Amino acid sequence: MFTRLILVFLLLATLARAQLALEDSRIETTANPGVWKFTWQGQAGRTYFIQNSSDLQIWATLPVIEIGSGQRIEYGFTTNSPRFFFRLRFSDLPSASVFTADFDGDGVSNWVEIQQGLDPFKADTDGDGMPDGYELAMGLNPLINDSASDLDGDGVRNDEDARPNSLGVGLLSINIQLPAHGSTLQ
DSSP: OOEEEOOOOOOOOSSTTOEEEOTTOEEEEOSSTTEEEEEEEOOTTOEEEEEEESSSSSOEEEEEEEEOOSSEEEEEEEOOOSOOEEEEEEEOOOOSOTTTOOTTOSSSOHHHHHHHTOOTTOSSTTOSSSOHHHHHHTTOOTTSOOTTSOTTOSSSOGGGOSSTTOTTSSOOOOOOOOOOTTOOOO
């Protein structure tokens, strides 16, 4: 059986909760052409997320969450692509349910983030200054930097608008009058 070792770069993660793992990971062929296995040694208490890339620049999280138990974990897949890369990201945060947990604290569960194509370890996937949960609740796109856009057309940027999906909210004007002689402003 032909075996390729996965090159997993051990980098300092941007968040202390998200880490890249080597975990004795391997990609192996199977008896069927185009069918592969990605395996690794799962450490007990560790929650694993699998990411793949075709260019080592853009990584997507696959719709898989695995919980380590001290046993070998296997993920099977098919591809005819000449270039494919996998890496593991993990969290050691304890959780009653890793699917409903929110490891990055953005108000969106790990599983929903994966289904939406978001990064479960990055509170602001698109880096526009607005957390993913806020963007989803306001009808914005957490995959596109839309901070400078104006979703509701009220003249206020999305990242400065209290309700970027509501025309009636966002334009706020306050008139402050200086107090008369001898009075105070409280």
